[in-house]
Amino acid sequence: MTIRYVSALAAAALVAGATAPAADAQLAGSQISNQPIRIVADRGIEWQQASNVYIARGHASATRGNATVTADVLYAYYRPTGQAPAAKGSRADADARQQNLLNSGTSTDIYRLEADGHVHFVNGDEQAFGDHAVYDVDQAVMVLTGKNLHIVTPNETITARDSLEWYDKTQIAVARGDALAVHGDRRLRADIITADVEKKDNQPAQITRVNGYGNVLVSAPGQIAHGDEGVYDVATQTATLIGHVRLTKGDNELRGQYGVVDIKNNVSEILAAPPNTIASGPTPRVEGLLVPNRKSAADEQ
Numbered sequence: 001m002t003i004r005y006v007s008a009l010a011a012a013a014l015v016a017g018a019t020a021p022a023a024d025a026q027l028a029g030s031q032i033s034n035q036p037i038r039i040v041a042d043r044g045i046e047w048q049q050a051s052n053v054y055i056a057r058g059h060a061s062a063t064r065g066n067a068t069v070t071a072d073v074l075y076a077y078y079r080p081t082g083q084a085p086a087a088k089g090s091r092a093d094a095d096a097r098q099q100n101l102l103n104s105g106t107s108t109d110i111y112r113l114e115a116d117g118h119v120h121f122v123n124g125d126e127q128a129f130g131d132h133a134v135y136d137v138d139q140a141v142m143v144l145t146g147k148n149l150h151i152v153t154p155n156e157t158i159t160a161r162d163s164l165e166w167y168d169k170t171q172i173a174v175a176r177g178d179a180l181a182v183h184g185d186r187r188l189r190a191d192i193i194t195a196d197v198e199k200k201d202n203q204p205a206q207i208t209r210v211n212g213y214g215n216v217l218v219s220a221p222g223q224i225a226h227g228d229e230g231v232y233d234v235a236t237q238t239a240t241l242i243g244h245v246r247l248t249k250g251d252n253e254l255r256g257q258y259g260v261v262d263i264k265n266n267v268s269e270i271l272a273a274p275p276n277t278i279a280s281g282p283t284p285r286v287e288g289l290l291v292p293n294r295k296s297a298a299d300e301q
Contacts, residue, residue, distance in 0.1 A: 038063045041074070053077050066124050069133070072117025079109040111137050119144065127152045128164065140168035149175075157182045158193075171197040173207070181210060186263065188232055188239070189217040208234055216241060220263045224248045227259065237264035245270060256286040 039045060043058030054076045056062075061070040113135040121128040121144075131146020144164040151158040158164070162177030172194055175181070179193035191214030195207045209231060212218075216230035218239040228243030238260060245259035247268045256270040272286050 039074070052080060068122045069115055069119065071115035071119045071133070073115070075112075075114040075116070076110050077112040077114075079111055081109045113137065119146070125154050130164065142166045142168075155183060160193075171199070173197060179212075185221050187217070187219045188212055188230070189215075189219075190230065191215050206234070210234070218261060218263075220261075222249060223261065223263075223266070223268065225259060225261045225268070236262075238262050242274060254286065 039056055039060070039062050041056035041058050041060040044056075046055045046057070048055065056074040057072070059070065059072070060074040061068055062074055115133040117131065119128075119130045119133045121133070128144060128151045130144040130149045133142060133144045135142045142165065145162070149160045149162075149164050151164060158173075158175055158179070158181050160175035160177050160179045163174075165174040165176070166172075167174070174195075175193040177191070179190055181188045181193055181195075188210055190212030192212070194211045194213075196209045196211075198206055198208045200206075212230040212232075214228065216227045218225045218230060218232065218241070225239060225241055225248070226244070226246040227241030230239055230241040232239045241259045241261070243257060245256050247254045247259050247261065247270050249268070254268070254270040256272050258271040258274045260269045262268070270286055
């Protein structure tokens with residue numbers, strides 16, 4: 001289950017003053033990235049100076065490098081920093097000062113980005129979908145909410161009911177609410193799923209471990225494992241479960257408090273308690289229900 005993350009796109013350092021039916025603008029400097037951010041909006045881009053926000057409306061899109069976000073409306077909230085004083089003199093001087101303000105990488109400090117309505121993130125061959133997205137620039141945290149939340153890569157799909165989150169500083173992805181990670185014929189489902197991401201040089205980011213919390217289910221052809229919590233190691237293709245563990249294969253079932261499922265080698269193990277732990281109270285036991293493969297009367301004749 002090799003799962004790559006979908007990066008949180010800091011996607012809207014919007015410019016002002018575009019009121020044509022198809023607005024197309026570009027800002028070549030911000031604290032988010034050294035790359036320019038290109039904005040396109042069918043219904044125009046609005047600059048609300050009193051509220052310190054840029055708004056792009058109508059199938060708005062923001063592109064930086066290989067990453068693009070589209071939505072019905074895009075918002076960029078900023079803190080003014082080092083703005084020039086109000087323009088004085090001729091209209092040409094005022095226009096020149098405004099242009100310098102828009103193109104200065106130190107004139108505005110974008111701290112919050114929002115995308116609302118039919119949100120679609122694309123980063124190379126990875127995509128994410130939702131109804132609403134918020135990116136906290138200071139904390140480097142993206143939260144995607146709404147209906148039909150899902151992330152799609154060439155090999156995996158991750159879905160959630162409540163939210164999809166990305167924490168850039170710690171390189172952790174979180175799916176909340178009936179979360180599901182699917183890779184081919186393998187699945188990990190839980191109330192909450194977190195994924196640890198690792199970056200190496202210029203290689204694509206890879207998830208090294210998937211953690212499940214609450215009602216964890218790990219399934220592969222012919223075998224199903226349940227537990228209160230679980231960890232899936234991507235490199236070894238091994239799932240470890242703790243708490244009310246049930247391992248099921250066909251009609252056979254094993255129960256305990258600790259289980260290890262080696263999906264690659266199709267080997268499962270269950271213990272009464274996690275290794276190197278001392279249980280309080282009665283010693284827990286492993287239970288098993290093994291159903292023999294009975295032949296029918298017709299087969300025996």
